[in-house]
Amino acid sequence: MTAAGSGGNSAGRVLAGGPFAALRGQLGDAAEEFGGGEVAADILTGLVDDVDRALRERLEIFPVCHHSPASAVAMARRLRAKQPKVIYLELCEDLQPLLGELGNCTLPVALQAYASELAGFPAEWGPLSVIAPITEASAEYQAIAYAATTPGVELVCVDHSTDHVFQQTPREPAATEAGPDDTALHGDAVGVQLGDLRPRFAELEAFLLHHGKVRHWSEWWDQYVEQPLVGADHDTYRQVMVLIGSLFRRLTPDPERLRGDETRERYMWTRIREHRGRSTVHTDDCLYVCGAFHAASRVEQFGIDSTAAYQIGPRTATSWLYGLIPSSHSAIEAQFGLASGSVSIAAATWSRATGGRGGVRPYRVRPAKSGGATGSAKSGRAAGSAKSGGAAGAVQPPAGGAPAAPDEPVHDRLSEFLSAPSRPGGLNPDELRAWCVDLVRLARRNGYLASTADAIAVFETAVLLAGIRGRHRPTPYDFTDAAVTCIEKDTVPGRRDVATLCGMLLGGDRIGRVGYDALPPLARDVYDRLAPLGLDLTARTQKRALLDLAARPELRACSDLLWLLRRLLPDGTVRPIMGERTLGESSVQESWDLALGRNQRSLIELGYDGVTVEQVLEQRLRRAAWDATATAGTALAAVEDSILFLTNRRFTEELGARAVVLLAAERTVAGAPDVLRRIRRLLTYYHGVAPTLPGWVQEFVTAGYAHYCTLLPVATVDEETSVRQVAAMLGFLFSMESLALSLGCDRAQLELAVAQSHPETPATVALLWAARYQLGLLTLADLRARCDELLGNPLTVPSFPAYLSGFVQALDPAPGLTGFVVEVLSGAFARLPDQVLLPWLPTLLTTLRAEAAELMPLLVREAGRTFPGSLRALDAWTPPWAAPPPAPAAPEPVASGPVVELLAARPDSCNAVAALLGSDGAWRVASAVPPSGLLGEHPAAAVAVAALLG
Structure with missing residues (x-):
């Protein structure tokens, strides 16, 4: 009989003879007897053909x-x-x-x-x-x-x-x-x-x-x-x-x-x-x-x-990268x-x-011999070798055994196996009894009110379930079902349910570990650099590291690495308990929770990206800054990370230059809040550590000033631009104005941009009013008049919360309006009747919470300074904006006396001294009111200043 595997056509050929001929005939007869037809016969006999073909x-x-x-x-x-x-x-x-x-x-x-x-x-x-x-x-x-x-x-x-x-x-x-x-x-x-x-x-x-x-x-x-x-x-x-x-x-x-x-x-x-x-x-x-x-x-x-x-x-x-990662059951x-x-x-x-x-003697891979590990890495490698089940105790075959003897002819074992009665399997009574006792002991340690009666109940229930399911002995699955029924009942007092406890009896959820020698270079470098901590970082338990950087400055390198790992690894792998790292600040003492052994896979996959963690971070920052979807805020975030974690000034300046390019290329202001927040932090940092600002920061300020001046008229009428984004633009323009003007920008750009802005939404209108006030184009009296007009018009009262939200947003670019916003809000509550006030009060609260939550503390502090601190004082309290203007101060008395009379009688001496000093001023006769000098000659300027001051 020819082999069935000699060609493609043999796959479908029915083998009539061979060791499985009897079984093939029985299956064919069974298909015919049960009325399965030709399809069922082909399937059943085909099974035997496949077995015969594979074995031949x-x-x-x-x-x-x-x-x-x-x-x-x-x-x-x-x-x-x-x-x-x-x-x-x-x-x-x-x-x-x-x-x-x-x-x-x-x-x-x-x-x-x-x-x-x-x-x-x-x-x-x-x-x-x-x-x-x-x-x-x-x-x-x-x-x-x-x-x-x-x-x-x-x-x-x-x-x-x-x-x-x-x-x-x-x-x-x-x-x-x-x-x-x-x-x-x-x-x-x-x-x-x-x-x-x-x-x-x-x-x-x-x-x-x-x-x-x-x-x-x-x-x-x-x-x-x-x-x-x-x-x-x-x-x-x-x-x-x-x-x-x-x-x-x-x-x-x-x-x-x-x-x-x-x-x-x-x-x-x-x-x-x-x-x-x-x-x-x-x-x-x-x-x-x-x-x-x-x-x-x-x-x-x-x-x-x-x-x-x-x-x-x-x-x-x-390009594929290869490695070993921990696994678990x-x-x-x-x-x-x-x-x-x-x-x-x-x-x-x-x-x-x-x-x-x-029992069968299993084969196990022997642990490889290597050196060069230090500190915790050595202990981790030793632990991995000891637990990897090395060759110790396993009998290995002799090297170079004799050639295998020819296989014996194939015999039909399927017929015997399929027709033999099932053999008893599962747990014998002694083994089941021991499991029940151990489970009750484990359940009591995990908060269950289990007793000996529960152990007996689990035993009997497992035997009963096995009988119902047609088994001679209970299996681990029957034991688990019985345990859940008898012990867990309806509540789980702790973190582990009874099914988990049953799994623990079988050895638990075994979790593997990759040894030191099998780790990628980056992971080995991390373990070596953290060795001074003296902790076994390969263990799956969480470790607490205490770093006194003042007493042990050599641990500063470990601190730098831990902050790097916190930036790169998932949350919970490296977690700071005490200490922080921000721009320009570092901790003297730090405390960390380290779970590197539990999250070994993340550390290993980090090693696929580079040889050191610094290289990996640099690659990721570069990739993020040059991504097709990158924004100026993304590049500024990369600059911050570069300053915090990398000592590479050239790379930081490269990222800063990229931020300038991205800002100039943006056509929307969606990222303005992020840009404003980050550039303020960077300016504060550079003002504290360097005598002059880096070149890229100066370029960013000048480019941002011109860029936002250009986009302001369009952004104020764009429906997709929020009031928060417009406020961030104005915050950038006003807070960076002095620096931008010193670097060569023209203030006329901002004045023209504000003049060309014609917003339609109430919040943006109020925001532009605040911008004009900051530019000196409106006075507080003008703002009061406009707010009074809004509150006095029944058609605009429902939208007044939006105007107020705009004024609150304006506290960033115009912080001098804090008192005015408190005044406007207080005036609204004082003037409006309850039937008007109560309907828009929920709208006011939700609007302020959604759009100006971070600015509300400013208003609360200003209100605390403005309003009295007790109810008794409230009755006699008058708002500062409602108090009558103070009376003009009495003129100071004109100086008189013998000296004045002597100088007036002998003016030649005073004139000679004045000539020596280069003054040729004329004498004036003293009067009841002292002369006003320059202010008296130019009263218009004084009037303008008084108007600005309210």
Whole structure:
């Protein structure tokens, strides 16, 4: 009988003989008996054909399921028995260089490919991230560890590169959205897994869950596949896994998804044949590890003897970065849609299968030896090595074993497996009893009012649930359901519910850690530079760092780095408790909460952008300032960050020059409030640290003065421009006026801009009135008259809150109007009747809160100075604006006496002295009123000044 994998046409050929002939006939008869017709017969017999075809392939195919302890146990046994020289692994081929670093990590971790600068993909996809989680209870890790610890063994990853993953299956934005709690370690990365075994036919999955009396697919898989296959022999395991893979494959309803899987299979078989053409190792010494779904492949490229060609396309120009990031059981469950706690249950099953004298001896990657770490980095590396499950205690195969013997003929093990009665599994009574006692003890520590009676209730309920669900013994899922029913009841007193406590009994949510030697250079540099703190920053617990910079000035470098990390890393990773850093100020003592070990992934991904944190910040600031959507406010923010965190004056001036260019190019005033706030802070800083302003600051002030003068007439009539933005423009013009005039600007620009502005909205009208007052074009008397006219006109009273909002906004460009605004507001409350005042009072409050909340403290302080401080004084109090003008002061008496009479009688001496002093003033006769001099000769100026002063 010819091999089924010799060509594409053999995929659909029905094999009449062979070891599965009897089973094929039984399935055909069953389909006919139940009236399934020819379609059902083709599906059932096709399952057997797929198994026969996969097992007859000359290159041994080892089907696995992702994070399956049964697959891991079978893999460890097969590797010891076969001792393969080449292992082909279904894993992204460009992730292979990372496998050597697994010995420096504590599992679970994830291999990651990351790209922030895209070429060949839509820009809105960025950044792109692909992760492949690795746990110890997985077949891929056993294969990797075997290849890493056995001399002469070659491991070849044959799946799509990460670039081809996005070429073949472009992700949708909503497909990668992840909750902040479960997948924080994976973020929005696209997950790839070895062996995705889950029904793609919704009706089939619902049927299996219903008749299996389970709630989730993970529970069904553990009950009906994992537990029976953990102790199965190699032939039984392979045949059952290929059968399941074939079943799910033939019932896939989505042809588009199936075409994507077939593309991967063509890619992998093409890579395998390419390597076989270069390798001198015999095919009998090779092993192909892939998902059971792909083991039942029917593509024409299937098998090393196939001659069907497949053209692999080139990669895009996207530059990919690679590294290891921490993972966890909960992150894996959320990433791939598994039931909560299923990965922890798999880890417990793996521990039972590998423990004891009769257990399977697993393979583990030995930790790599390296030096050069200091301080906390050394302790972190040591801790990672100790927990990574090194080779200590694991029996390794001898180096360079003998060639594998030819495989024995295939025997039908499916018939026996499918017809055999189910074997008792799950928890024995002693194990279940111990779990119940431990759970009650754990629940009491977490605030539950649990007792021995609850432990008995959980035990009996778990046994009852197992009987209802047709099981010989309770499973961990039955135990969890019973515990939630008997202990949690209706409230959760603490942070952990009972389901979480049950997971903790199985080992908890294990979280991996990347060792020091496997970190990127930036992360290692951070740990080295923070070593003087004397803290183990690789631990997942939060650490408190106390920095007395006056007593220990050598910690100033650590403080600078911590502020940098706070700027670059997510919130909560590095959090200051005491101390601050602002322009021109720094703390003498600081206190920090550090959670670098808990947020190791963020630190690792930061290392993809550069070698040091300073380089990364400079790149990000430059990218933000030169972005197509950058504004002048964005560039000024970059200038502030450059001053605070970088000691690079040239770079700061470069960013400042960019801010000048962006300000001149803006056609709207949407960013005026941000620009005003930031340039004021920068001016205050430079006035305190430098004798002269930098050139870019001077250019920014002059360019902003001319720019806002030009835009003011248009902005005041633009419906999309808010009153806050117009007030910010005027604030810039008036507060920077003296500096701008000293740098060569002309005040006539501002006068013309105000004269050409003709606003229509009430708030902007009031704002322009304040601007004209600041320019001397209006007096306080004029403003009072206009406000009185508004309050006296019934048509304008409803809109008076908007006018008042404009006056409040004007306190920034014209702070001298603070008292006038208090006067206007007080006059409105005094004059208007309740039937008018009460309807627009809510509008007044909401308007002031929305548009002038930050300026209200000025009014409150001014009102506190104006109004009396007690009710008793209020009765006799007269508002300053309502008080009568003071009477003119009495003229000072004219000087008289003997000296005056003597000088008047002898004026020649005084005239001679005056001549020596260069004065030729004439004598005047004293009168009752002293002469006014210059003011008397030019009374118009005095009148104008008096009008300005009110």
